[in-house]
Amino acid sequence: MKFLLRLSLCLALFFQAGCKTPNAGQDVAVVRAEQTLSIAFDTFDAFLKMEHQYRKETAERMPEVHKFAEWLREPVDGKPRGISIIESANKVKTAYKANRSPESKVTLISALAAVESALSETQKHLTRIK
Amino acid sequence: MGIAEIIALAPSIIKLGSSAYEWIANIRAAARQQDEWSDELEAAFQAKLDDAGKQAHWQQDPK
Numbered sequence: 001m002k003f004l005l006r007l008s009l010c011l012a013l014f015f016q017a018g019c020k021t022p023n024a025g026q027d028v029a030v031v032r033a034e035q036t037l038s039i040a041f042d043t044f045d046a047f048l049k050m051e052h053q054y055r056k057e058t059a060e061r062m063p064e065v066h067k068f069a070e071w072l073r074e075p076v077d078g079k080p081r082g083i084s085i086i087e088s089a090n091k092v093k094t095a096y097k098a099n100r101s102p103e104s105k106v107t108l109i110s111a112l113a114a115v116e117s118a119l120s121e122t123q124k125h126l127t128r129i130k
Numbered sequence: 131m132g133i134a135e136i137i138a139l140a141p142s143i144i145k146l147g148s149s150a151y152e153w154i155a156n157i158r159a160a161a162r163q164q165d166e167w168s169d170e171l172e173a174a175f176q177a178k179l180d181d182a183g184k185q186a187h188w189q190q191d192p193k
Binding site: 019020021022023026027030031034035037038039041042043045046048049050051052053055059070073074075079080082083086087090094097 | 145146149150152153156157159160161162163164165166167172175176178179182183186187188189190191
């Protein structure tokens with residue numbers, strides 16, 4: 001099972017790294033932001049599904065993994081934190097699309113950094129679920 | 131691990147494999163993206179987030 005998860009993670013990272021170049025006329029910052037949001041959501045969701053499936057065992061044998069899963073689930077503004085982080089970055093992206101200034105691009109990059117940090121932590125914990 | 135244990139674990143392994151397969155398929159689709167989301171795709175993504183928030187695996191342990 002551990003092998004299956006590691007293989008899945010490697011394949012996912014391979015495909016993540018192999019992102020296609022945005023079409024001409026498309027804003028690279030927006031396309032990359034949407035890719036990041038999409039990948040982050042799917043990774044959070046897959047991690048929480050797997051952790052939920054072995055919730056009791058994970059809490060007993062890998063408390064730090066369970067603790068992180070609970071952190072992602074913790075309600076923030078009425079929604080689980082993982083979803084809230086993504087929604088908030090998506091709102092920044094929408095604001096950037098309405099006003100593509102260098103300042104709003106910097107704000108978008110900062111919002112994405114929070115998503116990428118949670119994504120990287122999730123990937124780390126995902127490999128530990130056996 | 132005996133045969134009986136492996137058989138008992140089979141549904142979990144299938145479920146886990148299915149989750150991993152779905153995850154990879156979604157990530158592949160995201161990696162192929164070359165255009166900004168249309169309004170429909172944006173709405174579909176938001177609907178996916180709204181729906182996920184109601185799923186059991188997104189809920190915290192009861193305190």
